[in-house]
Structures are given as C-alpha cells and as structure tokens.
Amino acid sequence: MTRKITFKLSIILLLSLVLAGCGGQGSFENETNPEVLARSCIGCHGTDLSGRSAPSLLELDGKYNEQEIAEIILNGLGRMPQMKNFSEEQASLLADWLLEKQQ
Numbered sequence: 363m364t365r366k367i368t369f370k371l372s373i374i375l376l377l378s379l380v381l382a383g384c385g386g387q388g389s390f391e392n393e394t395n396p397e398v399l400a401r402s403c404i405g406c407h408g409t410d411l412s413g414r415s416a417p418s419l420l421e422l423d424g425k426y427n428e429q430e431i432a433e434i435i436l437n438g439l440g441r442m443p444q445m446k447n448f449s450e451e452q453a454s455l456l457a458d459w460l461l462e463k464q465q
C-alpha cells in the first residue's frame with residue numbers, strides 16, 4: 363500500500379521535473395546558476411556578453427552597482443524589455459556575477 367503511493371509520488375515528481383525543464387521562458391523558477399540565468403541576455407548582449415545589438419555587459423564597472431543592474435533586469439531600460447521570468451533574487455545573483463566578470 364505505502365509502496366504504491368511512494369511510486370505514484372515519484373512519478374509525479376519526475377513529471378514535474380521534466381515539465382519544469384522544458385518550459386522555456388518563465389521556467390527557471392529555482393535556477394540559481396548565474397551562467398544559466400545569463401542565457402537570457404545573450405540574444406541581445408552577445409554570447410560572450412561583450413555586446414551585440416545591445417551594449418557590452420563587461421564594461422559596467424563604475425556605471426552601475428549590483429542593485430541598479432538587478433533593477434535593469436527586473437524593470438528594463440530604454441529599448442531593453444524587462445526580464446519577466448526573473449525573481450528579485452535571481453536578478454541580484456546575476457548582477458553580482460556580472461560585476462565579478464568586469465574587464
């Protein structure tokens with residue numbers, strides 16, 4: 363009896379993991395790896411973040427602090443749309459990581 367329930371529960375858990383993995387935008391609810399989070403930026407800021415249709419993200423030093431970068435991610439800036447799939451925590455994590463990468 364209990365074993366059956368455990369089996370059902372693990373199927374449900376497995377399914378939700380698979381679904382979470384395939385959802386695309388808005389799906390990385392628990393993602394805390396900044397390199398994965400940064401994939402949301404490369405379409406405009408370039409695969410190495412050094413700039414493409416949008417400015418470089420490697421020359422932000424002195425321009426913005428962590429809080430300000432997090433706000434840009436959450437609210438957008440000028441022609442940049444807000445990143446709707448980011449939580450505040452994820453925005454701070456990514457901002458922190460970006461500041462460490464400055465050249």
Ligand code: HEC
Nearest residue numbers: 402403405406415416417431434435439440441442443445
């Ligand atoms: C749809 C394209 C697009 C995406 C996706 C995007 N950006 Fe931007 N971003 C822009 C554009 C365009 C600008 C320039 C905004 C302006 O000055 O009008 C910009 C500007 C910025 C700036 C300010 C740069 C400066 O030198 O003043 C930061 C910081 C930034 N983006 C961070 C991010 C981060 C972090 C991500 C990923 C979470 C991201 N952006 C995703 C288009 C994008």
